[in-house]
Amino acid sequence: MKENYYLEPFIKKEDIQKKVKELGKMISEDYRGEELFLVGVLKGSWIFMADLVREIEVPLEVSFISVSSYVGETTKTSGVVRLLCDIDKPLSNKNVILVEDIVDTGLTLSYLKKLLEVRKPKSFKICALLDKPERRMADIKAEYVGFTIPDEFVVGYGLDYNGYFRNLPEISILRFK
Template sequence: MSMHDDIKTVLVSEEQLKAKVAELGAQISRDYAGKNLVLVSILKGSVVFMADLMRAVSIPCNIDFMVVSSYGGSNTTTSGLVKIIKDLDGDLSGKDVLIVEDILDTGVTLSNLVPMLKMRNPNSVKICTILDKPSRRKANIQPDYEGFQVPDEFVVGYGLD
């Protein structure tokens, strides 16, 4: 029995993913032209998307990585309190930060992470996600760049964690 036997339906095809990443890269390149862009990948789930997106962005930019964890009373619920496991290597002062996420679900973690990053004096902090589950949103946060909206189902593939 392979993993493919467990997959009920394909929500987004490889061709759709490639086209959307190219579209997002072009839009980000237009929006951040002449700015000091830093793409911040939230590991580990966004690494495949980040690799594809940074190739699709045609303007100079820096990249950095964070590992964050939301922790709460149990392993299955999130309190939204963000614990930084691996912090950024670079300084964000005066830079335009684009958080690169694999999936925006409840939004609780990002709604706490964004203010933490804003305290580091960037020009801006925005969010780019390849998948968005707005039906699961608990926090008042929306992506600035979105690949695909998906239903409230367990999704796999494209490096998602």
């Protein structure tokens, strides 16, 4: 990647860890005595989901789904969501939580919610590490949210720019020079 950017620290690793523990505790309390089926949205949510499942204290299964709405080297969504890889198990009569890295325009989550709700889960909720309500274009809301953030392009802790920065342990704002 060309060196025409800099990273502005935004959310510290310790703050992320604390918030993930809180989300895991809330989910555990809400589903005490139940089983869960978590669906992670690839590729951005995998680090968050790995940490989150270790904080949830009820029996659970995991699967992943992959979609794309970005084209090429851009920080803007195309607005068109494409399903790249579907989950491999039925959802009928399961408590499903869709785990996402960030709720931005809401177009991807709106698409996924419709796609998964027709499979007749017992319940369906969304858990997102980050929520960017200023950018919302679809009427969608996550029931579990880690941080509400302003309209900035963020990377790290699974979030990327053109495949880079997922490995950063904190979340930073990507700035171009």
